[in-house]
Amino acid sequence: MVEPHGPEQQPHAPPPSLWPVGFAVGVAVLLTGIVVGWPVAALGAAIAIVFGFLWVRDLTGPAAAAGREPPPPVGARPATEAGHALPLADEGEIERFPRARFLEGATLGLSGLIGGLITLPVAGFAIVPTFVGQKHEDVDIGELDTFPEGEWQVVTFMEDPAEGEVSRRTAYVRNNGELEGQPSLTVLSNRCAHLGCPVQPSGLLDEDASETVETSNTVVTRIPATPAAFTCPCHGGAYDLEGNRTAGPPVRGLDRYEYEIRDGRVFLVGAYSVGSVQGEGKEALIKRYDLMNPGLHVDGPSAIMYPIGPRR
Amino acid sequence: MAVPVRTKSRRRQQLEEAALYPLDWVEERSGLVGALKYFLFRKVPGDISWGHTLGSATLTAFLVQAITGAILAMYYKPHPDTAYESIQYITNDVTLGWLVRGMHRWGASVFIILMFFHMARVFLYGAYKYPRELNWIIGALLLILGMFEGFTGYLLPWDQTAYWATVVGVNLQGTGPFLGPFLVNVLNGGAEIGVDTLSRFYSIHMLLLPGAIFALIGLHLWLVIRLGVTSQPWSPEAAGSGEPEEPRPAREGLVRPARSGGSE
């Protein structure tokens, strides 16, 4: 809209205002809400009321009066007199217009609010779910009778069949015979305690005797083996048959799986980390800790660097 | 100049005007043409060398990555069950898919090498000194982001090398004191590499990091334009050393700089 130039016309022009736009948006949302559902309608009504109020206040309040004041000619401000009706925006740096200060604060505050409203849920969405809801399935790896006493088997299974191949894991399993009437197994994880590489058995693998069996909740591949040690091909970690570190950089022993025997079947029901193991087989004394990520010390002086970790 | 053209000059003028009109139109509304002109015709030291081309070469390599990456995203499927097959499909079946993937794969290495070369050049020339300290820091950030691009992109083919390099890489960062174990979960999207990890890495690799890299490259270039490029420190006519005592003839360079006196 082009204003005709001339001071006498200006007092009649309404002051520029965004409130009517907000009011219109509110009405539009209200109308949409009638179709979509009552919460939207309520939101629209609220918007319309708020902006309508502001609009009315704008037209009637002192701000409107200021708007009707003829704007000072550029470059030639009227001489400031004591008792001037309203301080003007260009009064100078020292005498700040309170409204401008309010707008400054409101702008920063609103920007911060928007930033927070966007960042918090997004960051939460990206980070929080990675710590919660870590579920552990109990994995059935077959009948206890199929693990001959004193012999090793390389057992490959899916930790969470619903996740599929990505949850495939390998454990080295040895049946130690019975201890006080209870069957005893050594179930070593094949993830290196250094940085998680796949640890290999040093010794014979009887691939021809490999068998794949379907258990109650996963498919298990089992290969009989006669390892003399376990070695890691990445950075040269080496372990004895109890999973104790014998050489190289691993910071602790091999992790172990917890097992339960249910109706003569072996279930893996979780895992734990191992500092070191004394003795062998069923007599082994295991220093066990909560499951930790590879590379983290569980005992010794270096363990103070990792006082807490997320549940795994 | 333009003496022989004088006969056609009227027609030519009209043509030129017609051709320049859109440019003027854009310039009037955006000032972009002027900015481009400033960028193109700003003065650089007369003795700049092939070493100075490493930065723009790195930018070219990055643009190759951005373009080929965007196209690869049309065929790649970031899920553990489909990723490997889609890589095989891209490489073996899609028309020219091998070329686009090959360029992306090898462009990554070239990009990293060029970043190191560029950095070594800046170091040798002492170009990180006042007033260009901030640009060195931006460059160092770009190097780290570039390495992270390499790390996150390495998982995407979902083959044995990819998977295990990522296992080691994540666990490696997990050995950081105190916060390391938590970082593992954030990177993996869970305690271990699972179904969500691949799409997580994919998003970081093709949205978050490239966005940050683009923004930082913009800043990097802006500072180069604002502060200028440094001469070779051993150049007898290095800018910043004042007038050379005895002006030497033009030095090596593919195009001999026109030093016909008095043109400035």
Next chain:
Amino acid sequence: MSVQRKKSRRVVEREAQFKQYRADVQSRGKPFYPWAMFHDAAMSTVVVGVIIGLACVWYFTSGEDPHDVGWLGPRYAEPADPGTTTFVPRPDWYFYFLFYLLRIFKWPDSVILGTVGIPTILMILLFALPFLDVRRERRIVRRPVAVTALLLTAASMGVLTYKGAVAEEATAAGSEAVEQLIEEQNLPEGVRPGLELFLRTCTSCHTYAGEGSSNLGAPDLTTIGDTGRSVEQFMQILREGPGAMPSFANLPEENLRSVGEFLEASKGAG
């Protein structure tokens, strides 16, 4: 107006020098286009050409099969198998230096130096460089510390990358390795079963004619037969596992004997 602080001489000098730089560029410089930009364009063309060239060589020398390696590596390795017991992981080449660093720190309590410590120190130095080196001097001959640091960094990165690239590992060697060793090492045909078992079992610690891992410091066995030990003596060593070596007593007798025969016949290529 803030209070004017007195500038130190260094600040005054470097500001003057930058002013001089501006003036010199203005009076003696060349326009970026086309003079410098031509160089940039030429270099970028080379870069794109190299990238396309590498892609072509990579593709046309390799095949659809992951084992068809070509000159620049396979198109893709085997599909990811989180449960593997045979795969030997390797990072991309630009992480070789880090990979080899991890092999150097082979004591558990030093692991963190290789994983986090040294990379963090390098990163801090990288960011702090402009504030550590605040002299105006840019000429290389007058910056001995900086140039030495650059050369040392480049050399150590180069060496670590090279060592990482050639770091051999115990791989379940295929039949071609068996044939090659029998031919190169003048081994009798009868030791074939022992050699196969050896490559599957012993090379995770021992090296033999360039095969296997030297990581754990176990002796090279290429010429172990020259020590004059008998087959029985070798079998005894395998059963006992002297020193750090584990005992292989749980292997069947005939396997021990075949390895013993192979070791006894190993007298080097000469």
